[in-house]
Amino acid sequence: MPDDASNPCLSCGACCKHFRISMYIGEMAGHGGTVPDELVSKVNPVIACMKGTEAGAGRCVALLGEVGKPGIGCAIYAQRPTPCREYRVWLEDGSPNPDCQRLRANIGLPPLQATCCTHAQASWL
Ligand code: SF4
Numbered sequence: 001m002p003d004d005a006s007n008p009c010l011s012c013g014a015c016c017k018h019f020r021i022s023m024y025i026g027e028m029a030g031h032g033g034t035v036p037d038e039l040v041s042k043v044n045p046v047i048a049c050m051k052g053t054e055a056g057a058g059r060c061v062a063l064l065g066e067v068g069k070p071g072i073g074c075a076i077y078a079q080r081p082t083p084c085r086e087y088r089v090w091l092e093d094g095s096p097n098p099d100c101q102r103l104r105a106n107i108g109l110p111p112l113q114a115t116c117c118t119h120a121q122a123s124w125l
């Protein structure tokens, strides 16, 4: 994992309290996946979402720390669901994800600058 200086997510976390984090129930540990069942709400017979995010604009139950402050993190990083693995802070061309810019502004964080290192796009999400 990148250090704090190279990974803006480690002092942000805004996306983890904004989106509904939905997944196929096969991602739940009890269905052969990795996400702990107790942290998930079933939406219907085939879809589930992270607890806290059911209605959108809610904080994921797995988010640790204070949003927008250093030390924020995911309690289930290694077991996190697909939407969290696929969400990118930087796009393929190294420019910041516009959604990140909007979400960061909402919590009072400065905009991200384009990076020449696309490897940094892995982020913690
Ligand atoms: S992916 Fe974007 S919104 Fe989410 S923690 Fe990182 S910088 Fe913040």
Ligand code: SF4
Pocket (backbone or CB within 6 Å): 015, 016, 021, 050, 060, 061, 062, 063, 064, 073, 074, 075, 076, 077, 080, 081, 084, 124, 125
């Ligand atoms: S990365 Fe972790 S804390 Fe953030 S939404 Fe996904 S499971 Fe929740």
